[in-house]
Amino acid sequence: MxxxxxxxxxxxxxxxxxxxxxxxxxxxxxxxxxxxxxxxxxxxxxxxxxxxxxxxxxxxxxxxxxxxxxxxxxxxxxxxxxxxxxxxxxxxxxxxxxxxxxxxxxxxxxxxxxxxxxxxxxxxxxxxxxxxxxxxxxxxxxxxxxxxxxxxxxxxxxxxxxxxxxxxxxxxxxxxxxxxxxxxxxxxxxxxxFNIEIPSDVELPSSENLLLDDKAAVEDFEEFVKLVSRNSIEENDVKKYSEKLFESFNAETKTYYETTEDHFSFFEEINTWHSDWKFDPEDAEYFISEMLGEDFKFDYPEETYSHDLFPYIQSELEKSNLELLTYETYGDSYLFFVVNKDEVERILELSDRTKIEVTQL
Structure with missing residues (x-):
């Protein structure tokens, strides 16, 4: 007992x-x-x-x-x-x-x-x-x-x-x-x-090996390019961009500035919006429409601007299973792009792996 x-x-x-x-x-x-x-x-x-x-x-x-x-x-x-x-x-x-x-x-x-x-x-x-x-x-x-x-x-x-x-x-x-x-x-x-054997009746959070190898491969860059562009890039260009980014990642002689310049060059080739940190809702509607290739409107309270608009933008995008992300510029600007919402977690994993710094808003 x-x-x-x-x-x-x-x-x-x-x-x-x-x-x-x-x-x-x-x-x-x-x-x-x-x-x-x-x-x-x-x-x-x-x-x-x-x-x-x-x-x-x-x-x-x-x-x-x-x-x-x-x-x-x-x-x-x-x-x-x-x-x-x-x-x-x-x-x-x-x-x-x-x-x-x-x-x-x-x-x-x-x-x-x-x-x-x-x-x-x-x-x-x-x-x-x-x-x-x-x-x-x-x-x-x-x-x-x-x-x-x-x-x-x-x-x-x-x-x-x-x-x-x-x-x-x-x-x-x-x-x-x-x-x-x-x-x-x-x-x-x-x-x-530690190679600890977890009992078979334990409910595991993941069915895969969760240990992450720090060494990124060119395939990681290919997957990243496809996901952040929502598969809108031709296969030949996917290869070209991913190989360029992979080469930059491995170039020991490149400075941080040179590496980030390569990142900017890539994002300029896909549908992105490089914005000052201050922007109006009309700016957001126009540029997101450009990125989506279709008309985009969203509801927001009066006198709401810049980062305060993010929850309202995301709420409207979520209806189409989309989300707005940004490349981390470490400056007074954003580099916005739209991705499929159910792919965000994978994009963030690849961001960590490839050192192309992407953040959620």
């Missing part, structure tokens, strides 16, 4: 990849093989970082001790107890602190696409998942709880203390919901990275 009682209230849904068994296997590899890894995951923007930290040793350095003192604590154990309060985990006694034991936690960090609300301000949102181990109706560690933050940890101790308890089965907002969805994909990718 005691054995079964240990299973109650645990984060060990056998069909979920966010479960103790999967995370404990990842922890074992981090503990015994490598306590820090960085790698690319298909469908995840930029690099995923995974670190195994120990309290107090991971904060036992000049910067860490200064951050602890600045936060109003005497030592790392007191910080850990503050985190345990958020997680409803029993704290360490004074006697336990004197034993000088190490308490591990996993910090997984990666970027997700922003929620509809966050799109107004950011092109990506950082996710910090901190996994702490605990006991549920057991004397042995058999469970975990998580803290979450979508802020950058410029002061690591403050970042931890500002994080909030995450009920991953019931996200509180769209940012958490997107983060949890991507977190499942990241856990699968970490398992693949």
């Amino acid at each position: 005691g054995f079964f009682s240990n299973l109650f209230n645990r984060n060990n849904d056998p069909k979920s990849i966010i479960s103790f068994d999967v995370i404990d296997s990842i922890y074992s590899h981090l503990h015994h093989e490598s306590n820090s890894i960085e790698f690319k995951v298909k469908g995840i923007h930029d690099t995923v970082t995974v670190n195994l930290y120990s309290v107090p040793s991971s904060l036992d350095h000049e910067e860490g001790r200064a951050e602890i003192k600045k936060a109003g604590f005497n030592n790392a154990y007191e910080v850990l107890n503050e985190l345990y309060k958020k997680l409803n985990i029993g704290g360490l006694s004074e006697e336990a602190m004197q034993d000088d034991l190490q308490y591990d936690f996993i910090h997984i960090q990666f970027y997700s696409r922003p929620s509809e609300e966050m799109k107004k301000h950011f092109t990506s949102v950082i996710n910090n998942f901190m996994i702490f181990f605990c006991c549920t109706n057991s004397l042995e560690i058999n469970d975990f709880r998580m803290l979450y933050s979508s802020s950058h940890f410029f002061d690591y101790v403050k970042g931890l203390l500002d994080s909030e308890y995450l009920d991953f089965k019931n996200p509180q907002n769209e940012t958490e919901e997107i983060g949890v969805k991507d977190f499942k994909k990241v856990l699968q990718a970490i398992s693949q990275y």
Whole structure:
């Protein structure tokens, strides 16, 4: 009877990849093989970082001790107890602190696409998942709880203390919901990275190998050209443009400016709209009509201009399964183009891979 009682209230849904068994296997590899890894995951923007930290040793350095003192604590154990309060985990006694034991936690960090609300301000949102181990109706560690933050940890101790308890089965907002969805994909990718065998009854976020090889091939550029042009380019031109972009990608002697010039040259060959950051709704209707080859109109509130028009443009385009994207000019202009909405995720994956920086609006 005691054995079964240990299973109650645990984060060990056998069909979920966010479960103790999967995370404990990842922890074992981090503990015994490598306590820090960085790698690319298909469908995840930029690099995923995974670190195994120990309290107090991971904060036992000049910067860490200064951050602890600045936060109003005497030592790392007191910080850990503050985190345990958020997680409803029993704290360490004074006697336990004197034993000088190490308490591990996993910090997984990666970027997700922003929620509809966050799109107004950011092109990506950082996710910090901190996994702490605990006991549920057991004397042995058999469970975990998580803290979450979508802020950058410029002061690591403050970042931890500002994080909030995450009920991953019931996200509180769209940012958490997107983060949890991507977190499942990241856990699968970490398992693949460490060659961990995931039980067959676990519902996997993806049926493919999620590990991304950094080396882009000319075929990636061909696919990118086809998707951003909505297959409007002749096959011979697809080959020409993709080979030119691939050559630029591999040219070690080319400066960043020269590479981006090649990107601009390509986009000038397809239906795009290079606009100042200030534009009127009439401009948007005219140029999107030009890109689509058909009349385009959309509804918008009076006195609405420039980036404030994006939600209304996208809403109208969505009716035709289309979406407006932009090449990242890093200046005071946009380079707009229209793509099929159900191909956006793949375009963004290829953007990361080919280093042709495309962003959602």
